Amino acid sequence: AQSVTQLGSHVSVSEGALVLLRCNYSSSVPPYLFWYVQYPNQGLQLLLKYTSAATLVKGINGFEAEFKKSETSFHLTKPSAHMSDAAEYFCAVSDGSNFGNEKLTFGTGTRLTIIP
Amino acid sequence: NAGVTQTPKFQVLKTGQSMTLQCAQDMNHNSMYWYRQDPGMGLRLIYYSASEGTTDKGEVPNGYNVSRLNKREFSLRLESAAPSQTSVYFCASLDRGSNQPQHFGDGTRLSIL
Numbered sequence: 001a002q003s004v005t006q007l008g009s010h011v012s013v014s015e016g017a018l019v020l021l022r023c024n025y026s027s028s029v030p031p032y033l034f035w036y037v038q039y040p041n042q043g044l045q046l047l048l049k050y051t052s053a054a055t056l057v058k059g060i061n062g063f064e065a066e067f068k069k070s071e072t073s074f075h076l077t078k079p080s081a082h083m084s085d086a087a088e089y090f091c092a093v094s095d096g097s098n099f100g101n102e103k104l105t106f107g108t109g110t111r112l113t114i115i116p
Numbered sequence: 117n118a119g120v121t122q123t124p125k126f127q128v129l130k131t132g133q134s135m136t137l138q139c140a141q142d143m144n145h146n147s148m149y150w151y152r153q154d155p156g157m158g159l160r161l162i163y164y165s166a167s168e169g170t171t172d173k174g175e176v177p178n179g180y181n182v183s184r185l186n187k188r189e190f191s192l193r194l195e196s197a198a199p200s201q202t203s204v205y206f207c208a209s210l211d212r213g214s215n216q217p218q219h220f221g222d223g224t225r226l227s228i229l
Contacts, residue, residue, distance in 0.1 A: 043222050044159070044208075046217040102212070
């Protein structure tokens with residue numbers, strides 16, 4: 001069985017500061033890992049996806065995440081926060097069916113607040 | 117615009133009432149999913165349909181039924197609503213065999229009093 005743990009249900013950063021959202025995974029097989037973003041009153045949108053092709057994955061809106069097998073982590077970062085980054089972020093893992101896009105297991109989410 | 121359409125967007129029910137949440141996608145996707153989102157619990161899979169005519173239970177199926185009416189539509193039914201089913205419900209679709217991610221609707225916010 002796979003699972004992800006997101007550390008910190010709420011994170012606040014100042015505009016222009018580094019964003020770091022933490023995710024640790026547990027998987028018995030090489031995982032597919034995802035970060036999704038949810039803006040208020042909207043569905044989830046894919047930020048980026050790890051598929052073992054490269055440990056550093058670049059996504060949309062300037063976000064990136066690094067897969068560290070030794071730490072079983074897949075933390076999301078952005079060098080400089082923007083007000084528009086305020087949203088809820090979900091880490092997810094899958095077992096690899098259909099390019100890893102099926103049967104996702106989501107973390108509990110981290111709400112990111114940007115301080116002007 | 118192409119995508120996943122959920123209706124209604126908001127609904128308030130009384131305990132014991134029944135309700136069907138509708139989901140339709142116009143992307144010709146094979147697979148469709150129903151999730152519920154609760155504070156502090158992320159999204160949990162209720163049911164999914166890998167293809168037209170098939171449905172399977174997810175993590176939290178109790179109290180729900182689903183129908184994959186055709187390739188476009190996947191409905192979720194609460195036969196006798198309970199306060200524990202107060203949640204935000206998301207439908208998603210996927211083109212199996214492609215490398216595209218699941219595509220989500222905007223959600224249905226359901227309150228059960």
